[in-house]
Amino acid sequence: MHTAPADTPGPGWSSHSWRIDPGSWRGLSPQLRRLRRLLLLIGAIPVIVLVSLIGGAFLGLPGLAVGAVPTAATVWGWRSIGRAWSAWRYAEREEDLLISHGTFVRRLVVVPYGRMQLVDVTAGPLAQRFGIAQVRLHTAAATTDAVIPGLSPVEAARLRDSLTERGEAQAAVL
Amino acid sequence: MTRAEPEPSVEDAAPSLQPPPAGAEPDDGYHHLHPLTPLLRGWLLVVAVAVSILKNFAEELTVRSVTLTLSALLPAASAYGYCAWRFTRYRVEAEDLRLETGLLIKRVRHVRLDRIQSVDVAQPLIARVTGLAVLRLDLAGTHDGDAEESGTRLSYLSLERARLLRAELLARAAGVAPGAGEAPERPLAYVPPLRLAAAITLSPAPWLALGAAFILVTPALLTGTFAGFIAVAPALVGVWRTTFDRFATGFRFTVSESPDGLRIRGGLLDRAHHTVPHGRVQAVSLRGSPLWRWLGWVELQINVAGDARSMLLPVAPRGQAVNVIERLLPAVDVDGMALPRPPGRARLIAPVRWRRMRCGADDRVFVVRGGVLWQRTDIIPHGKVQSIRVVQHPAHRLLRLADVHLDCAGGPVRIHARLLDVRQAHAIAAAQAERSRLSRVAAVPIVTGSPAWTPLRPLSGARDPDAVH
Numbered sequence: 001m002h003t004a005p006a007d008t009p010g011p012g013w014s015s016h017s018w019r020i021d022p023g024s025w026r027g028l029s030p031q032l033r034r035l036r037r038l039l040l041l042i043g044a045i046p047v048i049v050l051v052s053l054i055g056g057a058f059l060g061l062p063g064l065a066v067g068a069v070p071t072a073a074t075v076w077g078w079r080s081i082g083r084a085w086s087a088w089r090y091a092e093r094e095e096d097l098l099i100s101h102g103t104f105v106r107r108l109v110v111v112p113y114g115r116m117q118l119v120d121v122t123a124g125p126l127a128q129r130f131g132i133a134q135v136r137l138h139t140a141a142a143t144t145d146a147v148i149p150g151l152s153p154v155e156a157a158r159l160r161d162s163l164t165e166r167g168e169a170q171a172a173v174l
Numbered sequence: 175m176t177r178a179e180p181e182p183s184v185e186d187a188a189p190s191l192q193p194p195p196a197g198a199e200p201d202d203g204y205h206h207l208h209p210l211t212p213l214l215r216g217w218l219l220v221v222a223v224a225v226s227i228l229k230n231f232a233e234e235l236t237v238r239s240v241t242l243t244l245s246a247l248l249p250a251a252s253a254y255g256y257c258a259w260r261f262t263r264y265r266v267e268a269e270d271l272r273l274e275t276g277l278l279i280k281r282v283r284h285v286r287l288d289r290i291q292s293v294d295v296a297q298p299l300i301a302r303v304t305g306l307a308v309l310r311l312d313l314a315g316t317h318d319g320d321a322e323e324s325g326t327r328l329s330y331l332s333l334e335r336a337r338l339l340r341a342e343l344l345a346r347a348a349g350v351a352p353g354a355g356e357a358p359e360r361p362l363a364y365v366p367p368l369r370l371a372a373a374i375t376l377s378p379a380p381w382l383a384l385g386a387a388f389i390l391v392t393p394a395l396l397t398g399t400f401a402g403f404i405a406v407a408p409a410l411v412g413v414w415r416t417t418f419d420r421f422a423t424g425f426r427f428t429v430s431e432s433p434d435g436l437r438i439r440g441g442l443l444d445r446a447h448h449t450v451p452h453g454r455v456q457a458v459s460l461r462g463s464p465l466w467r468w469l470g471w472v473e474l475q476i477n478v479a480g481d482a483r484s485m486l487l488p489v490a491p492r493g494q495a496v497n498v499i500e501r502l503l504p505a506v507d508v509d510g511m512a513l514p515r516p517p518g519r520a521r522l523i524a525p526v527r528w529r530r531m532r533c534g535a536d537d538r539v540f541v542v543r544g545g546v547l548w549q550r551t552d553i554i555p556h557g558k559v560q561s562i563r564v565v566q567h568p569a570h571r572l573l574r575l576a577d578v579h580l581d582c583a584g585g586p587v588r589i590h591a592r593l594l595d596v597r598q599a600h601a602i603a604a605a606q607a608e609r610s611r612l613s614r615v616a617a618v619p620i621v622t623g624s625p626a627w628t629p630l631r632p633l634s635g636a637r638d639p640d641a642v643h
Contacts, residue, residue, distance in 0.1 A: 017600040095611050106571070108600075110562040110607050114614050140479055140583035141560035172557070172614035174291070174454075174479055174583060 018091075018098060025089040025100075032150025033085040035130045037078055044074040090148055095170065097137065097163065099146055109146045114170035115139045119160050123153070135159055140174055204263045208306055211262075211330045212255025220251045264328060266342060271311070273326060285326050287347045289313050291454050291480045291584075292435075295336045295447040302445060306330040309339055312481040344434035344449060359432035362501055363487055363494050365440075369471075370424045373489035374417060376465040383413040424488035431501055438486065450478055453617075455502050456558045457587040458486075460495055460551040467549070474498060477585030484585040503555055506539050513541060519573050520593035533578075533591035533602075538613075540580060540606060542591050554582050554589045557613035562603050566596065578603050 048070045055066030080103065088101040096112040116137050123133040133156040137146040151159065227243050228235060257277050264273045271285040294310035301307055308329040331339065374380065387406045394403055427440035435451040456477040466472065466489070474487035474495045487495055496508050513532035521528045532543040535556070542552045559580045566576040576599040580589040594602065 017597070017604040019604070096607055104568055106566040106576075108564040108603070110603060112559075112561070112607070112611060112614070114611075115560045139560040139581065141581035143563075143579065143581045143588070144561040145563065146561065170614075173617055174456075 018093070020091055020093060020098070025091045028085055028088050028148070028150040029132050029152045029155070031130045031132045031152070033081060035126065035132065035150070036081045036085070040074065040077050040081060044070060044077070048074065085150075088149065092159075092162065097146070099148060107145070109144070111137050111139060111144065111146045112170070112172075113163065113166040114172040116163060116167040119163050119167075121156050121160050123156075137163070203265045203267075205265065205335075206263050207259060207328065208330050208332050208335070209259065210304055210306060212252070212259050214300055214304065214306065214330055216251055216255045220247060223247060223251075266339070266346070268346075271326070271343065273328070283326060285311055285313065287343060290343065290347045290451065292448060292450045292478050293340050293344055294449070295333070295340055297333070297441075297445040297447075299443045301330055302443075304330075305333055307333045307336040309336045311343070312478070340447075340449065341434070344451060347451060348434055359430040359437055361428060361430040362498050363429045363490055365424060365427040365488055365490060367421075367425055370421060370427070370488055373466065373471060374420055376469075377463045378465070380413055380417045383409070387413070420488070423485070427485075427488055429487060429498060436486075436502065440488075446483075448483065450476075450481075454478055456584055457552065457554040457582045457589060458499055458502060459553070459587040460492075460499070460508070462545075462549040464547040475585070475587055476502075477582055477587045479583040481584060484587070499553065503539060503553065506536070506553070508541070508551065508553065511536055511541055513543060516575070516593040517595045517598075520575055522573060523569065523575070523593060528593070531592055533594070535602075535606065535609065537609075540589065540609075542589055544592065552587055552589050554580055554587075555613070556606070556609040557617050558582055559606065559610040562606055562610075564599050564603050570596075576600075578606075580606065 048067050051070050052064045052067030055063035057063070059066070083103045084101075087103050087106075088099075090097060090099045092098075095114070096110050099107075099109045099111075101107055117140055118138045120136040120138065121133050122136070127133065127150075131152060132150040133153050135148045135151060135156050138144065139146075148159070224240075224243055224247055227247070228239060254277075261277050261280075262273075262275045264271060266272075270287055273283045273285065275281050275283075290311055290313060292312045294308075294312070296308045296310060297306070298308065308327055309331055310328075311326045313326075328336075328339075387409050390406050390409075391403060394400065394406075422442040422444075423440060423446075425440060425442035428438070430437045430439075432449075435449045435454070438446075438448040438450070440446060456479055458477075459475045461473045461475065462471070463473070470492050471489050472487075472492050472495050473485075473489055475484045476486045477484060487498065490498075499508055500506060511534060513534035516528065516531050520531070524531065526546055527544065530544055530546055530549065532541075534541060539553050539555050540559070544550055544552075560583055561581045563579040563581065564576055565579065570576055570593070574596045575593045576596040578591040578594060578599050580591075582589060591599075591602070
């Protein structure tokens with residue numbers, strides 16, 4: 001498991017109203033960042049090559065510089081994957097699970113253990129190759145949006161067991 | 175060409191099956207649906223099949239061809255209908271309703287009584303003519319659109335039988351002695367048809383639609399072509415239908431209170447009779463419409479888990495609606511709560527709406543007010559909050575603002591407190607998490623079948639702790 005990096009995402013968006021030790025936030029598996037960046041490159045490199053070639057064909061040698069535009073976009077994408085990855089954190093409290101994520105739109109989701117109806121752990125074929133799994137919590141409300149996208153399978157299983165155990169202990173009526 | 179007739183295979187298979195032992199029936203508590211059921215369910219299908227056969231295979235429509243088709247079809251259909259009816263039976267057991275269906279593939283469904291969110295006796299038009307009714311049970315857990323699976327319908331029963339069964343199910347679900355018959359009720363609110371008609375006339379939706387239709391039609395009238403008419407006709411039909419549906423569902427709407435829950439009744443063509451046990455209301459919303467405000471009218475909506483219908487009062491004077499809310503959520507003073515406003519800088523984002531935005535909590539509920547023309551007050555009891563979200567959009571970040579959502583189960587009511595100071599938003603969310611926790615803890619203790627059951631207590635204990643999972 002991986003503890004969250006030290007940079008907290010801005011003032012006011014901190015742990016103090018939640019009375020939570022900043023050290024107990026946990027982050028996602030670095031494998032998720034690697035997977036996402038790999039997918040980005042797979043999509044971006046052909047585009048960069050194609051755009052540069054087209055630019056070169058029409059404008060001669062300086063036209064290759066047109067490829068700088070998709071390259072810059074890729075670099076931006078690379079960075080924002082990193083930011084999104086480090087912004088995604090979760091913390092288990094006594095009675096509820098906190099998930100905080102998002103750099104553009106910031107979100108904090110609080111799911112009480114007693115309200116969880118089921119915990120999904122999913123891993124697609126690619127995610128399995130990279131050794132990550134996604135944990136999703138469902139409550140009776142359809143609008144609950146509690147996902148932890150990339151955890152090592154060991155951590156995902158531990159989290160699932162811990163959540164279901166606490167959920168059973170604290171289950172409340174609808 | 176193959177003959178498009180589904181029945182023969184069923185008919186061939188049916189005699190080989192053993193029907194359930196007939197002698198044991200009265201003893202083991204099983205009941206069948208009303209004998210008219212196959213007729214009501216099947217006649218449309220029979221007509222459709224007959225029409226399609228006649229259209230495809232008869233050279234011309236003669237008395238002979240009609241008679242021949244029907245003479246083949248009717249026995250097959252009635253045999254199937256009879257068998258389906260014969261093999262469908264239900265029984266009320268200590269903790270669940272057992273429903274057996276299926277001619278070839280047997281299917282047994284157990285409906286946990288303590289999970290019932292609401293019980294309906296509905297009378298669609300055709301059932302109303304014959305004096306029958308449909309009993310519908312709504313359960314929690316309409317998660318990924320499997321609404322079909324989460325509820326159960328018993329169609330059709332005689333109206334009398336449906337009422338008795340509903341009373342029994344509700345009594346068992348509430349943990350009181352069954353067989354007491356239908357519990358007495360006390361009316362809370364009634365919507366006179368005239369007021370309903372006035373309210374619909376005063377609401378903007380039909381007029382807006384009519385105006386739009388008129389604008390579309392005008393060029394057609396001026397140029398003398400009828401193409402515009404043809405385009406607008408379906409829209410007009412749509413407007414008429416939605417308006418009429420609003421009137422039909424709200425016709426003679428009655429809300430009353432009884433020991434087994436809140437009873438909601440109404441309908442012009444399809445009469446619905448809908449019971450929500452105590453403590454199953456997840457959230458309440460009071461909504462006004464621009465013209466209603468002069469008359470002091472509001473609409474009352476509720477969320478019930480696993481139930482799409484949410485109308486509690488189509489239109490009522492505000493005082494009456496507040497009264498109903500006070501019955502639903504005892505000791506809640508809707509209008510008397512002091513609710514703080516968002517900070518002044520939120521005016522940059524919502525210059526007009528800002529004046530009406532308020533949110534706050536007392537020791538039982540969280541209340542959000544909002545809306546300038548369509549004013550609304552959304553209320554959620556602390557114990558019904560499913561999860562809490564704090565959301566900050568980029569524009570809000572510049573002003574250090576954030577929204578708080580309290581997620582609740584079912585229905586159209588959403589609790590969304592907008593444009594709070596970001597620190598305050600976190601403080602509210604954290605405080606709400608704590609309030610909801612305390613409220614959940616307080617809601618658990620009642621034991622199944624407890625004699626200490628009292629009418630206005632939440633129906634909560636009649637289930638085991640891990641029932642939610």
